[in-house]
Amino acid sequence: MPSSIEELVNELGTISSQPNASRPSSYHALIKAILNSPTSGYGPHQLQIATSTYLQNAVFNDLNSTGGGLIVGRQVLTNFEAEIAKIVSDHRLNDRMDEAEDGSAPAITDPEVRRKVLEDALEKLQPRVLSFEEQASALRSQLSDLLESEEDWVEAARVLQAIPLDSGHRTVSDQFKLKMYMRIVRLLLEGDDPVGADVYLKRASMVLHNVPGVIGSGSFSDASKMEITNQEGSDEDQERRMKELEEAKVLGLQFKLCQARIYDAQRRFSEASVRYHELSYVAEIDEGERNMMLSAAVTASILSPAGPQRSRILATLIRDERTHSLPQHTILSKVFLEHIIRPHEIQAFEKLLAPHQVARLASNSSAAVMAASSSSTTTDDTEMESSPSLNRPKASTRHAPSTVLDRAMIEHNLLSASRLYSNITLSGLGSLLDLSPQGAEETARRMIVQGRLKAWIDQVGSSTGGVLFFVDQDRKSETGLVAGGLGNSGPGGEAQPSSGSLGAGVEGAGGSGGSGDGIEGLWDSVAADLDSKWTKRWDSQISRAAGSLEDVCQKLGKHGVVAGRAKTPPASVSAA
Template sequence: MASPDVTTQLAQLEASSNPPQRSEGYSQMLDNILSTFTSNDLSANLTAYVQSILSDSIGVIHSRPLLSSFVEKYKSISDNEVKIEAGTEIVQLLAPKIVSYEQQDTDLKFVLADAHEAEEDFTNSAKTLQTIVLDSSQGRAVTDDEKAAIWMRICRCYLEEDDPTNALSYLNKIKNVIFSVTDQAVRLQFQLSQARINDSQRNFLDASTSYLILSNEPAIDEEERLRALSAAITTAVLAPAGPTRARQLGKLYKDERAAETPEHGILEKIFLDRLLSPSEVAAFASGLADHQLAKTSDGSTVLDKAVLEHNLVAASRLYQNIPLESLGALLGVPADRAEAYAAAMIESNRLSGSIDQISELVHFFPTPAGQDPNSANAVDLTTRDLRTWDANITHLSEEVEKVSTMLQREEPRFYESVMAS
């Protein structure tokens, strides 16, 4: 509750008929309140002060500069609890009159949102920013840059609270104006938030693409770019196995900076279709976020599924066929689960092969790197073997031709004598 002395002085100021003296009196009154009262009483007295300057007896013309001056001094308050308590009450006082005080209301809410964030209350910060008027009816121009900056801040607040659903709704608002936004910082934050939302919703390939774009932004510090590249590798590893993921892994593996990241070892093994050991997977898992280790419907984690699918692809490079029991042992899962994963990958065209359930065998069909397995599904096993044989013969012939050309260039006399004989 406000101090009786403050209430009395405010009433006297409201009754004053001399606007200049009244404005000077309010200014001195605010300074006295800020210097006299402690945290326990300060909030109530500040609220009473604003209630007084908003009274009908003062008038909007004189109230606006007084409220603007109050907001400037309100910013300087060091106690965030006072800012939050007083700011919340004052925002409610302004709500019925917001049309007359749009700019002051906006400035106040920015300070209040800062106080919430300083206390790590990102949800209330976002809710405060959401109430800022962006479509002014009083001629206050709000540019696309300003709108995007506010929506971006709300989006980031929700991301800090692990609320990707609300974050996405504000990211979608930014998408409508992003092409006219000139603020480079907002554009970069937009890309980062897009990557984080895709990551949190397990759209790992989309997240990897966004992180990779960020890692090549010259406006970002080298350390941050390398961190974005690490995130791009991590999310690519977690993505479902298949040609699209293979192409993304290829881009990352060919990036010269990839060798500087902690994830380079697992990236190399996955790109080269080598089997991953449990120790390598455990080391990689230790650096993952909670949502990246969440359980799926079958009780496994996203990483477990990604590794199992990768090892299936790696096994297809080593074997033409393998018993289901042996495949399960290789993958570290029961035979029926190995069969289920193999069947799902074959059905979705992410693995080229067939399953003989009578013989309990999985047959793998060789597919050139980067080629969609679906393009080869209509070809039978005999034709595939012949194509592989033809490719090997072609490769051998090319190597013999290279050796012959080198001999002709380096040892022309020997070459001529051999050819003559």
């Protein structure tokens, strides 16, 4: 082994004068001695200079990078990358920490030194990357492994993104492309970049169907294994095919998992819940990871937009016996049964969520503008709510949900209200949802437009600022009261007070406990509400009935009959 850079340059010059057939082995022996030298012989800085000099004279000189010598340069660079990987692997296998302390371990085993050596090699390789594409891919893959071990996820993904997979200078299999794409996707997800991960996941989907063994239930059938066994070839070829199929199976599972994680990060919780639930049944995955996926499926289903699709997902999960042992089972059952979710239950569920699942939402200005425009108008409902005799809660000033969880719970409680009431004023709905009347109207309108809520809003025919009417609901009372008069039962089977009035009395839906005074106040509120809301419509009906009666009287008058008496009594009447 040369003891100085001058000796190294002289030895490289001597090797360059040898025939092409013998140069690769001589170069390999030289770099092996340099890389395996202990830190006491070649320090980190000296090793970096030595490897740089070696690559410049053994690979990137005109003799070994052009013409017939290009084969030599490719072989030398391949041996260089393989030797680094072998030394690091042997060092990790032996785990000789004492050697690192006394300086007997090679300097290349230091992650920082190895990173600088690989980055320098790639920098020198860049101008000639078309001639060394395969070797550049191997070096980038090794550098990405190093960065991944240091949890530098985004930089590791960036290194892999520079690997040319669609180049016309070499043939790249679809399985290798899929492997690189999935590795990049996983790294970007770990680096909290779901947008970039989605781009490469779509690229992976383009080659997914071209890789045998990826599409399927997650496990290979006996027929597939038998087909490989019956194929002609040596035992090594059959073993290689089996490994390729096993790798393809793993890639298929990775694709589904990454797809679920991307859906989750993009707040497409319905799709994420379905993917997570499918993966929780794959036997090849460890039981602990399957439980994590089942838990993720339950969480995503609860955060899904309230509507028929979420109801189907919830029904599937609630029938899964494994969900009974999850910490989310209580809120899962209440969401499935369409009960009102209380604030303390939301706070307990929030502790189980990931940061992106409680991220803040962009402010919705439309409801705020509506609130500002109507701030000078005082409705009957607001007057009733301010009355001390009814003990109504103060109207909320929030115009829109603030977080992802907040939006999911508000939409769920609105859908639950549609099962409790026939109709409700917007101010009462706002009190139930902890929103302003304008914010409650905005939420209801959005769900109606999206087809997730069957209802309609009356803004003109009401003197209370608007009424939300629910349609196609099973009810036993036309007055809007819940069957039984008190509403849904809370945890433990205790009846929770619930106002089924057409508007203002909604504190029972979110309150606790009930008393005789509360029920009497409820009925008083119902009576006052009915009297104020339907008086105009009753007057209109009476007016139409009176008009119809007047028409009948006029027709009878034309036939000589006046309502109540006749001008000339008929003969039969006189005789009687």
